[in-house]
Amino acid sequence: MPSASRDKHFNVAAxxxxxxxxxxxxxxxxxxPVPTDTPLSYTLRAQEIQESSAEDAGNILKLLADVLGQDIADQIEELDPGIRALGALLLWAxxxxxxxxxxFPAAYEKxxxxxxxxxxxxxQDPDSSGGEPEEDEGKAAVKPLPNRSDRRAATRSGPKSEKTSH
Structure with a gap:
């Protein structure tokens, strides 16, 4: 016979x-509402986004949806508040x-x-951003990856082979 304590329902989320x-x-x-926990989806998505443009508003909205909920992220997207406000909100959250x-003021300053x-x-290092500093104003510096043929050539031990078809 089950005990009374097993019949109770404990709501972890509540x-x-x-x-x-x-x-x-x-x-x-x-x-x-002030968030109190970081969902696993945020961590996974942050790793994906780190490889792309961190200042893309769409990426920030995806991360905000993970932390604050999709409904709030949708409302924020409708307002279109600007990249600095979104970035500060993400940092705060x-x-x-x-x-x-x-x-929020401390997050905005940060x-x-x-x-x-x-x-x-x-x-200081214009080559790391893929262009001149003036062109990349406000963007995070991203080092471009080598193209496919350069990556293959780097893994090859000998010189490039000649084309076999003409």
Whole structure:
């Protein structure tokens, strides 16, 4: 016969929600609760996005959807607030979800510092960004990958073979 304690239903999501802060921020009229945990999907998507353009608004919205929920990300997308606001919101959401309390003004300042640092790095090493620093203003420096034939040539031990067909 089952005991009374086994018949009870424990809701983990409700418990964890009750343990977290109940604060919200108003982001251009959208009330966003302070996140308290980082979903695994965020970590996986962040790794994928790191290889592409980190400042692409679509990528930021995907990460925001993982942390804040798709409904909130859809509302934010409709507003089209700008890359700096989105980047600061993502930084704020991720830090809070990771357990590091951060208010939005601090996240915005940190975002601006990161942006300035990326710009300065691009100025010091223009070849790492794939172009002149002026062309890549505001973008993260990304080192281009070698093309397919260069990668194959690097793995070959001898000289390139001559074409067999004319």
């Amino acid at each position: 418990f964890l929600k009750s343990m977290g802060p109940s604060e919200v921020i108003d982001f251009f009229g959208i009330e966003i 991720f830090n809070n979800a990771s357990g590091e309390e951060m208010d 975002y601006l510092e990161n942006e300035a640092s990326s710009r300065e790095q691009a100025k």
